[in-house]
Amino acid sequence: MxxxxxxxxxxxxxxxxxxxxxxxxxxxxxxxxSIDWFKIAGGGGNSTNAQYALSGTIGQHDAGPTMTNGQFSVTGGFWVLPQAVQVEGSPLLTIAPAAPGSATISWTPNTPGFVLQETWSLTPANWTNSLSGSANPVTFPTLAARFYRLRKP
Missing domain, CATH: 1.20.5 (Single alpha-helices involved in coiled-coils or other helix-helix interfaces)
Incomplete structure (x- = not known):
């Protein structure tokens, strides 16, 4: 029916x-x-291009080679050292381990006119000239998290 x-x-x-x-x-x-299979491993790194900067890490499980799709690239792995984010047009800022408990910050080429600045927080950022002034390289103790930038006043 x-x-x-x-x-x-x-x-x-x-x-x-x-x-x-x-x-x-x-x-x-x-x-x-979702991220179904993960490991929190503490560490970090940076990926940058002209428009974007990505900092951080999720973990290290099965880290592999760099993944790229033309516009973006991500490198898997574990980073135990501080990482520098390069700004186009500035000298290359490098952070490297020094004696235990310290890191060395340097920039190449040794370009006059640039001053190293630091802040304890990025929210809000209160940038002050580092006590090192324009000395290059500079070694700092790694007692607490600090942020550094190279600036030409």
Missing amino acids: KPSGLRAYLVFGLWCLVFAASWCLVFSARAQY
């Missing part, structure tokens, strides 16, 4: 509702992101 009148509209409406709900579930399931 074929449904007629109001009953036919109700059956059709119910099927449309079930179809729409299923469709929403399919699309919402595709929009979720």
Whole structure:
């Protein structure tokens, strides 16, 4: 027996509702992101280009080669040393381990006019000239997190 009148509209409406709900579930399931297999390993690094800077790490599980898609690249691995973010047009700033508990900051070429600045926090950043002034290289103790930048006043 074929449904007629109001009953036919109700059956059709119910099927449309079930179809729409299923469709929403399919699309919402595709929009979720997850990291199923991970290891928090403490460490960090930087990836930069002319427009973006990405700093940090998720972990090191099965670290592999650099992944690139033309616009972005990510290198997996474990970083135990501080990393410098290079700004285009500035001398290359390098941070390297020195004696235990200290790091050496240097820049090449040894360009006159640049001053090393530091701050304890980036929110808000209160940049002050480092006690080293324009000396190059400079060795600092690594007792607490500090941020450094090279600036030409």
